Amino acid sequence: MPELPEVETTVRGLERVLLGRRIARVEARRPDLRRALPPDLGQRLTGATVTSLSRRAKYGLIATDRGDTLVFHLGMSGRWRIDPAEIGAHDHLLIDTADGCRLALNDPRRFGSLDLVATAEIAAWPLIAALGPEPFDLTPRDLKARLAGRTAAIKLMLLDQGIVAGLGNIYVCEALYRAGINPRRAARKVSLERLRRLVPAIQAVLEEAIAAGGSSLRDFAGPDGELGYFSKTFAVYGREGEPCACGGTVKRIVQGGRSTFYCPACQR
Numbered sequence: 001m002p003e004l005p006e007v008e009t010t011v012r013g014l015e016r017v018l019l020g021r022r023i024a025r026v027e028a029r030r031p032d033l034r035r036a037l038p039p040d041l042g043q044r045l046t047g048a049t050v051t052s053l054s055r056r057a058k059y060g061l062i063a064t065d066r067g068d069t070l071v072f073h074l075g076m077s078g079r080w081r082i083d084p085a086e087i088g089a090h091d092h093l094l095i096d097t098a099d100g101c102r103l104a105l106n107d108p109r110r111f112g113s114l115d116l117v118a119t120a121e122i123a124a125w126p127l128i129a130a131l132g133p134e135p136f137d138l139t140p141r142d143l144k145a146r147l148a149g150r151t152a153a154i155k156l157m158l159l160d161q162g163i164v165a166g167l168g169n170i171y172v173c174e175a176l177y178r179a180g181i182n183p184r185r186a187a188r189k190v191s192l193e194r195l196r197r198l199v200p201a202i203q204a205v206l207e208e209a210i211a212a213g214g215s216s217l218r219d220f221a222g223p224d225g226e227l228g229y230f231s232k233t234f235a236v237y238g239r240e241g242e243p244c245a246c247g248g249t250v251k252r253i254v255q256g257g258r259s260t261f262y263c264p265a266c267q268r
Contacts, residue, residue, distance in 0.1 A: 002074040003168030004058060004135070005209035005230065010080055011060050013223035015053040017082055017101045018062065022049045025096040033092060033107060034075060038116045044068050045095070045116075057131050057165035061122065069119045071127075075111030080104070080223045103223070131165035135202050138164060140195040147187040154190050155183035156256050158202075167202070170215055170237050173261050175202040177236045182267045183260045184253070208233070236261040 002010070026042040038044075048064035055061065062070040072078075081104045084091065091104040093114060105114070117125050133142065146163050147154070157163050158172045176183050178201035181194055190198070209215060212230035231238075235245070239261060240252035248265025 002058070002078065002214070003171055004055075004166035005171070005206055005212075006214035007055050007058050007060055007074060007166075008210050009214045010074065010223060011053050011055045013082070014060070014062070014080060014103070017103070017223075018050045018097065019053060020050065021101070022098040023047065023064070023095060024098040025094075027094040028092070029094065030092050033110050034073075034113045037093075037114050041070075041114070041116055045070065056122075056128055057134070057161060058168070059128070063119050067119050069117050069122055071113075071115040071117055071122075071125075072105065073113045075107060075109065075113065077109040078105065078107035078112035081106055082223045131161055132163050134165055135167060135206055138199055138202070140192060140199045143195050143199060144190075144192050147190065150187035152187055153184050153255055154181060154187045155260055157187040159256070159258075164202075169258050169260075170234075171202070171205050171209060173237045174235060175205045177262060177267060178205065180267055182264070183255065183262050236263060 023045050024047075026045045028037050028041055031037055044066065045064065045068070048066045048068065050062060051065050052063045053061065054063075058073060060072045060074075062072070064070075081091070083102050084104050087094065087104060088106070090108040091106050092110070093105040095103040097103075105112070122128055132146065143164070147157055150157055155172060155176060158167050158176075159169065161167075173183070175198060179194065179198040181190060181198060209230040212233075215231040215234075236250050239250045242250050244250055244263035244266060246263060246266040248263045250261055250263055253260050253262075
């Protein structure tokens with residue numbers, strides 16, 4: 001699933017071809033993805049000029065001069081393509097700009113979503129309003145307060161979008177490794193001292209992943225077709241049975257239905 005770095009990479013790629021451009025044509029090639037597309041999507045976007053592109057958690061936001069924002073979520077397999085040579089069965093939305101650029105939202109598994117929200121109401125939109133702070137705005141004391149009384153494992157709490165917005169399985173595994181924290185430790189028992197290691201580790205992992213264009217494991221590629229190469233530097237994710245830098249061995253367990261990779265020797 002595309003996580004925060006992949007969505008940030010996507011937004012930056014789209015910004016290069018959409019910002020300040022007028023949308024000349026919109027074609028919804030199916031009526032739904034994970035849920036129904038807004039029935040007036042094409043009418044409200046056609047003729048509008050894109051005024052900004054941004055990200056909130058794992059949502060991409062494309063704002064227009066008509067006071068609307070197109071909110072996209074890439075789901076499990078979604079990605080935008082710039083000027084695709086051919087339009088395929090899984091290209092579910094096409095956007096043509098007035099200067100001749102074509103964008104295609106490709107989503108083979110159709111777990112993504114598209115919504116059109118009044119820009120002034122974005123913060124109050126239920127799916128955005130329920131989110132916790134962005135990882136880059138997080139402080140150790142803030143995280144400590146959010147984890148107070150939580151008996152669930154720290155790994156699971158970091159995946160809770162109401163605790164911290166935008167974190168996903170890959171980058172939580174890598175951040176916990178860098179901070180030396182066992183993913184099974186009860187969240188309320190993670191000391192402030194450990195959180196002072198964890199928060200910078202989260203931010204550093206995300207910054208490095210964004211700089212690398214994200215992680216391409218299955219379907220993800222940036223809008224320009226480039227693959228993300230952060231996966232080349234994984235310390236634990238996907239490395240079950242391989243040696244850790246400390247001399248231990250990377251182990252895989254399942255938490256909340258997802259694989260967790262960690263080193264029992266150096267993550268306490």
